[in-house]
Amino acid sequence: MRIVGLTGGIASGKSTVSNLFKSHGIPVVDADRVARDVLKKDTGGYKKVAAAFGDDILQVNGEVDRAKLGQIVFSDPAKRQLLNRLLAPYISSGIFCKILKLWLRGCKVIVLDIPLLFEAKMDKWTKPIIVVWVDTEIQLRRLMARDGSSEEDARNRINAQMALDLKRTKADIVIDNTGSLEELERQFQKVLFQVTRPLTWTEFWLSRQGAFMALISIIIGVVLGKKVYGHHNQESQN
Numbered sequence: 426m427r428i429v430g431l432t433g434g435i436a437s438g439k440s441t442v443s444n445l446f447k448s449h450g451i452p453v454v455d456a457d458r459v460a461r462d463v464l465k466k467d468t469g470g471y472k473k474v475a476a477a478f479g480d481d482i483l484q485v486n487g488e489v490d491r492a493k494l495g496q497i498v499f500s501d502p503a504k505r506q507l508l509n510r511l512l513a514p515y516i517s518s519g520i521f522c523k524i525l526k527l528w529l530r531g532c533k534v535i536v537l538d539i540p541l542l543f544e545a546k547m548d549k550w551t552k553p554i555i556v557v558w559v560d561t562e563i564q565l566r567r568l569m570a571r572d573g574s575s576e577e578d579a580r581n582r583i584n585a586q587m588a589l590d591l592k593r594t595k596a597d598i599v600i601d602n603t604g605s606l607e608e609l610e611r612q613f614q615k616v617l618f619q620v621t622r623p624l625t626w627t628e629f630w631l632s633r634q635g636a637f638m639a640l641i642s643i644i645i646g647v648v649l650g651k652k653v654y655g656h657h658n659q660e661s662q663n
């Protein structure tokens with residue numbers, strides 16, 4: 426199985442690119458969605474976060490007030506690290522479960538959309554790595570427009586992540602999203618071609634089909650081996 430890493434900065438356009446992959450039939454694991462699930466009321470992640478941050482971050486219905494928690498962690502690096510530490514095991518096992526389900530379904534190429542792919546050191550599990558890049562001014566403008574946030578809030582969120590210029594240097598493929606959506610789609614077509622080319626042997630053996638073939642080969646090997654050995658034994662007795 427080929428596990429493609431898709432990352433970038435906040436509001437750089439990862440979800441827009443994810444949607445293009447989905448519309449071409451390629452399944453996407455969305456880490457933000459997994460992170461949302463592990464913070465739902467009464468889950469393990471919820472209990473850990475509620476215990477560490479107190480009732481102040483809860484709404485009256487008991488769910489986490491995401492806007493409030495966001496304000497706290499994006500303006501305080503220590504609190505952000507604490508939140509990351511508490512949720513990381515739940516997020517990574519949630520992502521692993523989703524990959525396993527897609528593997529069982531026999532998917533050959535999947536995309537992991539993970540904003541913190543490098544920060545969380547999950548990049549070693551993905552190849553190729555796609556970074557959706559924009560310059561900081563456009564990123565800031567799009568983020569403020571999408572979330573209706575203040576400039577200070579938006580800058581805090583951008584600064585909470587590894588610089589996009591550094592992420593760009595770690596990429597196998599860079600998508601430059603400073604232009605129009607049409608320009609993005611043009612670049613995407615080339616990326617799609619690269620990502621869907623035939624699997625390497627390693628990727629093949631890591632796919633469900635490869636594992637199945639390996640199992641069949643082992644069974645055939647054992648059966649043949651027994652027959653040859655049995656025949657050899659009979660001959661030496663005669």
Ligand SMILES: CC(C)(COP(=O)(O)OP(=O)(O)OC[C@H]1O[C@@H](n2cnc3c(N)ncnc32)[C@H](O)[C@@H]1O)[C@@H](O)C(=O)NCCC(=O)NCCS
Pocket residue numbers: 434435436456457460464491492494495498505508509512516539540541542582585586
């Ligand atoms: C702080 C929370 C509650 C704020 O929720 P909110 O609904 O406002 O934002 P949302 O979850 O949609 O995230 C929006 C974007 O913020 C960025 N972001 C989220 N968490 C972090 C983080 N810990 N550090 C840096 N950037 C982050 C990502 O680019 C993400 O796409 C939420 O982001 C959260 O639980 N974060 C911790 C979990 C995490 O690490 N998520 C990233 C998935 S790898």
Ligand SMILES: Nc1ncnc2c1ncn2[C@@H]1O[C@H](COP(=O)(O)OP(=O)(O)OP(=O)(O)O)[C@@H](O)[C@H]1O
Pocket residue numbers: 433434435436437438439440441442457540567568571602603604605606607609
């Ligand atoms: N090429 C583009 N031209 C204009 N607007 C764009 C372009 N690409 C993305 N956008 C817009 O910019 C905003 C951010 O894009 P998107 O939500 O895809 O980013 P993201 O990287 O997934 O963000 P997050 O990290 O918060 O999940 C959205 O409102 C989206 O519609």
